[in-house]
Amino acid sequence: xxxxxxxxxxxxxxxxxxxxxxxxxxxxxxxxxxxxxxxxxxxxxxxxxxxxxxxxxxxxxxxxxxxxxxxxxxxxxxxxxxxxxxxxxxxxxxxxxxxxxxxxxxxxxxxxxxxxxxxxxxxxxxxxxxxxxxxxxxxxxxxxxxxxxxxxxxxxxxxxxxxxxxxxxxxxxxxxxxxxxxxxxxxxxxxxxxxxxxxxxxxxxxxxxxxxxxxxxxxxxxxxxxxxxxxx
Ligand code: ADP
Ligand code: 5GP
Numbered sequence: 001x002x003x004x005x006x007x008x009x010x011x012x013x014x015x016x017x018x019x020x021x022x023x024x025x026x027x028x029x030x031x032x033x034x035x036x037x038x039x040x041x042x043x044x045x046x047x048x049x050x051x052x053x054x055x056x057x058x059x060x061x062x063x064x065x066x067x068x069x070x071x072x073x074x075x076x077x078x079x080x081x082x083x084x085x086x087x088x089x090x091x092x093x094x095x096x097x098x099x100x101x102x103x104x105x106x107x108x109x110x111x112x113x114x115x116x117x118x119x120x121x122x123x124x125x126x127x128x129x130x131x132x133x134x135x136x137x138x139x140x141x142x143x144x145x146x147x148x149x150x151x152x153x154x155x156x157x158x159x160x161x162x163x164x165x166x167x168x169x170x171x172x173x174x175x176x177x178x179x180x181x182x183x184x185x186x187x188x189x190x191x192x193x194x195x196x197x198x199x200x201x202x203x204x205x206x207x208x209x210x211x212x213x214x215x216x217x218x219x220x221x222x223x224x225x226x227x228x229x230x231x232x
Contacts, residue, residue, distance in 0.1 A: 003091045005113045006031070006098045006188050009106035009160065010123035011153030013135035015174040016100040019123065022181045023098055030185075032090035033098050037063070040078035043140045053083070071101070071108030076148055082109070096188055102152075103159045103167075110167045119188055122160040122168045124210070126175040128217035132224070147224075154217050161210035164203050171206040 006023075008016040023031040037053040039060050048054050055063070060079045064072055072081030082099055090097035099109060110120050125131045131153065135146055160168055170187060174180045 001030070001094070001189075003094055004096050004116070004188060005087065005091070005109060005118040006096050006184070007106050007109050007118060007120040008098065008100050008123055008184075009103055009120065009156075009168075010174075011131065011156045012149040013131050013138065013153070014123045014125060015134070015177070015180070016123050018177065019174065019180055019184060020098045020100050022177065023184060026181065027185065030095060031098055032093060032095040034082055034086040034090060036080055036082055036086075036100070037069075038078060038080045040080075070112055071105045073102060073104045073108075075102050076145075076152060080105070103156045103163075107163065107167050115169070119170075120168050121170050121172050121184065121187070122164075122210075123172045123174050123180070124157065124213055126173055128213060128220045131217070132220060150217070150221055150224075154214060154221070157210050157214050157217065161207050161214070164206050164210070168206070171209055173209075 008020055010016040020033055024033055035049065035051075035053055037055050037060060039055060039057045040052075042048065042051065042054050046052065057079065060072075060081070063069065063083075064079075064081065068083055068085070069081040070084045070087055072079060074080075080102070082101065082105065087097050087099070099105070101109065106120055106122075110118060125134060132150065135141070135149065141149060160171075164171070172180060172183060172187075
């Protein structure tokens with residue numbers, strides 16, 4: 001097996017953290033994970049060195065200037081980045097390395113690891129309504145932060161649609177978790193077998209799936225804004 005860089009990009013709430021965790025639990029001998037660094041505060045239950053390396057802004061910037069990051073970005077006012085040594089260590093150990101990043105990170109990683117060294121997936125829930133419900137259920141953000149993340153999500157899905165083929169190899173619909181995880185394993189190992197209904201391989205079909213998603217997401221957001229306006 002040639003170890004590859006597996007990039008899971010998704011709007012916040014798309015399910016990339018959950019899928020990445022499942023990959024490591026089900027196939028720990030095949031998949032390793034790169035722990036990112038961030039300046040955002042830890043959520044309850046998130047441990048330093050596991051969920052993220054939680055850094056101060058000064059420390060993050062110092063390490064960025066020292067060239068320690070493979071890629072980094074500003075997301076919702078906080079810095080996030082992939083440390084080179086995290087990725088290289090997993091690859092040296094003979095495992096695929098899973099990265100959970102937003103869209104600018106996905107683009108930078110694709111450049112650093114062109115096909116077939118990487119496989120880049122964009123993950124979406126079955127519908128924008130489910131996306132909003134999952135974000136709400138996770139209860140890790142305030143309503144204001146949630147609304148900011150939904151706005152960013154809309155822009156991210158638009159970006160991904162423009163970059164299909166260039167950056168993204170596949171759009172994965174994360175409906176049933178078990179199916180989604182099996183599909184990622186299948187794609188990374190190049191099998192191409194089961195679950196074809198969920199993995200959109202044809203660029204035109206992937207683009208229209210994402211256009212529909214953006215359209216419906218905008219209409220969900222408009223309805224949400226109207227109902228919050230009414231309840232004031
Ligand atoms: P992301 O890392 O992309 O922001 P998460 O992995 O945190 O997303 O998922 C957002 C929420 O959706 C979490 O509460 C998670 O438990 C839930 N979730 C993720 N995938 C599924 C799925 N296939 N079915 C049901 N709930 C899911
Ligand atoms: P969260 O705050 O929900 O953990 O993450 C916010 C966003 O930052 C998510 O879209 C997540 O995928 C992304 N992210 C997490 N780690 C990295 C990273 O190392 N690089 C980049 N570019 N994005 C990241």
